[in-house]
Amino acid sequence: MHTHEFDIVVVGAGGAGLMAALYASQNLPGGKVAVISKLYPTRSHTGTAQGGIGAALGNLEEDHWEWHAFDTVKGGDYLSDQNAVRVLAQEAISAVIELEHLGLPFDRNPDGTISQRRFGGHTNNKTRQPVRRACHAADRTGHMILQTLYQQCIKNQITFFDEYHVMDQLLSDDGRTAGVVAIQIGTGELHVFRSKAVIWATGGWGRVWSVTSNAHSLTGDGPAILWRRGLPLEDMEFFQFHPTGLYGLGVLITEGVRGEGGVLLNGRGERFMERYAPTIKDLASRDVISRAIYLELKAGRGIGGKPYVHLDVTPKTVNRYLAEAGDSRRIDAATIHQKLPDILDFCKTYAGVDPVEQPIPVAPTAHYAMGGIPTNVDAEVLAAADGTIVPGLYAAGEVACVSVHGANRLGTNSLTDLIVFGRIAGKKAAEYARSADLPPLPPDPSGPVQAELDRLRTCKGGTRPGEIRRRMQETMMDHVGVFRTAEGIQAALATLRDLKAAFRDDLTLDDRGYRFNTDVLEAWELGALLDVAEVTAASALARQESRGAHSREDFPKRDDERFLVHTFATLVDGEIQLNHSRPVDLSLGYQPQERVY
Template sequence: MTTTHTYDALVVGGGGGGLRAAIELSERCRTAVLSKLYPTRSHTGAAQGGVCAALGNVEEDSPEWHAFDTVKGGDYLVDQPAALLMTEEAVEAIYQLERWGLPFNRTPDGRIDQRRFGGHTRNHGEAPVKRACYAADRTGHMILQTLYQQCVKRDVRFFNEFYCLDLLRDDAGVTVGIIAFELATGELHVFRAKAVVFATGGYGRMFRVTSNAHALTGDGPALVWRRGIPLEDMEMFQFHPTGLARLGVLLSEAARGEGGIVLNREGERFMERYAPTIKDLAPRDMVSRAIYQEIKEGRGGGPDGDWVYLDISHLDPTVIEEKLPDITEFARIYLKVEPLEEPVPIQPTAHYAMGGIPTDTDGRVVVGADEDVVPGLYAVGECACVSVHGANRLGTNSLLDLVVFGRRAGDDAASFVHDTDLATPSEHPEQPTLELLDGILGRTTGDNAGEIREELQDNMFDLAFVVRSDESLAKMQQILMSLRERYERVAITDKGARYNTDLMETVELGYLLDCADALVAGALVRTESRGAHFREDHPLRDDANWLKHTLAYRERDGSIRIEYKPVKMGPYVPMERKY
C-alpha cells in the first residue's frame, strides 16, 4: 500500500543544510522535510570547532582573505567565484544565526568571539588569523539546534524517520518527487513535488576509522547517481588528522587553534618541519600526510606504532574547560586518558566528502561540462559539490557552506516552484523501489550484510585512505566488484514491517558501495596528488593535466564513465602550496 502526498518543495535530510533551506522555503511555499533521523540527531550536531566569517571582531580581517585561504586550502580545485561568494555572504549568515538565538561565545564587549583555525590566515598567508566564530566546542550542535528551533517556530512540516529510496523524474528529466519508506510502518510513500532539495550529508561510513555517524551512508549521491546524474570529485575525501586513536571520534582542530600541538613518539613537535610558518595550524590534508610520514619513518606510538599524540596539557585548564570541554571528555571516556595531564593518542580519521552532487551556487544540480540544470533538483551541504572545498576543505567551512548555500538553494527553489506546474509521475512510480526491497526481503539464505560492510570499511581504510597508489586502488576496485556480487545475494533476518532497521541498513550498504565505486574510479584515473588525494606513485600536483573536476557517471551496464569539467578560475593563480 502506498500513500501519496503533494507539496511544492521537499527537503530530504534534516541537518544544517536541509533545515536552512526549509526555513527559506517554508515562508514561501508548501514545504515538507523528510529525515531518516529525528532532525536534531543529524551529524551537523557533531561539528565542534567553529564557523568562519570575516567579522573582524577580534583582529582585522576581510572576506577576500577568507576566499584566498579557501582556494589555496582546496589546492586550487575550488571554483573561485563560488568561494568569493561564500566568504562574502558568510558575514551576514553569521549575524543571521546570532539573531535567531545562536549562543556564540562572546568577546568582553559582547560581540561574537573568534579564534584561530587551520589554514585561515591574515593577508594571504602572513600569519594565522582569528576568524572562527564558535560556541565552545559544540558549534555544530548550536547551529543544528538553532535552525531546528526556527523550523519549530515556523511550524515546518517534518516527516521524521522517513528514508528516501528513489528520486522520481519524468521522461524530460524534470523532477517529479521521491519515494520514501516510513520506518515505523514499512509503508512506501509517494511524495510529489515541483522541487526536491537533497541534503543527506556525507558517506564516511565506507571507512573503518571515521568521525562520521552511522547514518552517513551517501544516500543522496547514490540515489541521483542511479538516476543518471554524475558525481563530482568523489576522490577528494578529507582525512582529519586528529581522530581519537582506533575510534576515529573527532578531536576538533580548535584544540590546535587554542594552542594544542601534535607530537610524535619522540615528543617532537614535527609540524615545525612540514609547515614552518603556521606549524600545527596547517590544513588538514598536510597534517594527516605528515602524521603518515612520521608513522612510516618509525616515529609513531601505540601498540602498532600507528598513533601520534595531540597535546593540550600545557594549556590553561580554565581555557580547556570553557572552550574545549567536549573533546576533553571524549578522551577521558573512550581512551581513559586525562588531556589536562598527558597527550592524547590520535590518528587520521575519515571526516568529510569534498565531492558529491554537482551544483551551481544556487544549489541547482547541474550535469556535464556545460552544466545543464536539472529542473527542480537541488543539493546542499556535504552531499553537494559547489565546489567551494576543492581538493581539501578548510576547517569551519562546512558549517558555513550549509548556511550560505542552504539559504541560496531554498531561495532559488521557492522562486522555481512559483513559476512551475506540478509534473505527473508515471503510473506506480514506487515499482522499482518495491522490487529493490522485495529482492532483499525475499531471499531466505545469502550473504551477510554485516560482513560485506566490514570488508568494505577495512579495505577502503587500507587501500584508499591518506596514501593511495595505482596498485592499491586497482586492488580496491577488484574488491568492490566482488563485494557487489555478494551484495546482490544478500539476505537479512528481519522480514517484518515495523522499524526494520535490518532492511534499511542493507539499503544503506548499497549506497555506500556506489559511493565507494565512484571514489575509487576517480582516484584511480587522477594520476597526480592534490589536496586530500595523495598518490605515492604521482606525488606532485599536475596543473597542466589535472586542474579539472572529475565527473563520474554510472552507465546502465554498471560500468563507470569518467568525464571532466574545467575549474572556474578567478583572481588566484595556482602556486605551490606552502604554509
C-alpha cells in the same frame, strides 16, 4: 502506498536542509514545504561539528572576506571554483550574523561581540600567521546551529516527516524533478512525495571507510540515489581524512584544540609539524597534517611503536611552545575546561585520558566529502559537465559539490557552506516553485523501491551484510585512504566488484518484518555505500596526480596541465564513465601556486 503533494521537498534535516527549509517556506508564502529525514532532525550529523563556523567578522583582529576566500582556494589546492568561493566567503558574514539573530548562543568577547578563534589554514594574508576567524560556541558549535535551526523550524511550523527514509528520486519524462519515494520506517509503508522541487541535503558518506568520525547514518544515500538515476557525481576522489581522530575510534578531536595552542608530538616527543609546515605548523591544512602523521608512523615514530601520535594541549606543553615562539598568550586548566568541555568529556570517556594532564592519542579519521552532487552557485544540480541543469533539483551542504572546498576543505568551512548554500537552495527552489507546475508522475513510481525492499526482506543467500560492509570499509581504508597507488586502487575495485556481486546474489537477512526493520534499512544503506565507494575508487584511479586530499604515491606532484579540472562520473549502461572536461573557475584571479604552509 500513500501519496503526498508539496511544492518543495527537502531531503535531510541537518544544517543545510533546515536552513533550506526555512528559506523555502519564507520565500513561498502559502506554499507547502516538507522536510523528510531518516532521523529525528536533532540527530543529524551537523550536531557533532565542534570548533566553529568561519566568517571574516574581524571581531578580534583585522580580517577580510578576500583573505577567507584566498585561504579556502589555497586549502582546496586550487580545485575550488572561485565564483563559488566568492559567494561562500562574502555571504559567510551575513550568515553568521543571521544565526545570531535567530538566537544562536555564540561565545562572546568582553565587548559583547561574537568570539572567534584560530583554525587550520585560516590566515592573515599579510603576515601569513593564523587569524581568529572561527566563530564558536564552546566546542559544540554544530550542536548549537542544529538546535537553533530546528527551533526556528518549529517556530515557523515547518512540516516534518521524521524517520522517513528517502530511497528514490522521481523524474518526469522530460527530465524535470517530480518528487521522491520514501519508506516510513515505523511501519514499512511506502510514500510517494510529489513535488515541483527537491533539495538534497543528506550529508556525507564517511561509513565507506573503517575509521571515521562520521555517524552510522552517513551512508551516501543522496549521491547513490541520483547516481542510479543516471546523474553525475563530481570530484568523488576527494575525501578528507581529519588528522586528529581519537585513536581506535575515530571520534573527532577538533582542530580548535590546536587553535587554542595544542601541538602534535611524535614518539620521540618532537613537534614534527615544524618540519612539514614551518610557518603555521600545527595549523596547516588537514590534508597536509594527515599525510605528515602517516609519514611519521611509516618512519616508526608513532607513540611506543603504535599507529598513533600525541595531541598535547596540557598547559605545561602549550605554554612552553608559546613562550619559545615569543607569544604572550598562556593557557591554564580553566581555559581548556571552558573552551573544550566536550573534548575533555570524549577523551575521559573513551580513552581514559584527561587532556589537562596527559596528551591525547590521535590518528587520521575519514571525515568529509569534498565531492558529491554537482551544483552551480545557485545550488541547482547539474545534469552534465557542460553545466546543464536538472529543472527543480537542488543540493546543498556536504552532499553537494559546488565546489567551494576543491581538493581539501578548511576547518569551519563545512558549517559556513551549510548555511550559505542551504539559504541559496531554499531561496532558489522557492523561486522555481512559484512558476513551475507539478510534473506528472512516472507509472508505478514506487515500483523500483518496492522491488528492492522485497528482495532484501526475502533474500536467502549466505553472506551477512555486516561481513560485506566490514570488507568494503577495510579495503577502502587500505587502498583508497590518505595515500593511494594505481595498484592499490585496482585491488580495491576488484574487491568492491566481488562485494557488490555478493550483495546482489548472496545476501541473507534475519528480519522479514515491516515495522522498524533496521536489518533491511541497513542493508539498503550498504547498497548505497558500495555504489559510492566504487565511484570514489574509479575517480581516484583516473586522477593521475596528487592534489589536496587525493595523494597518489605513483603521481606525487600536482599536474595543473592535465588536472586543473573537475571529475564527472556517470553511470552509463552499468559502466562508470569519467569526464574531465569541466574546468576550474578561476574568476577571483587566484592562479595555482606552490602550496606551502
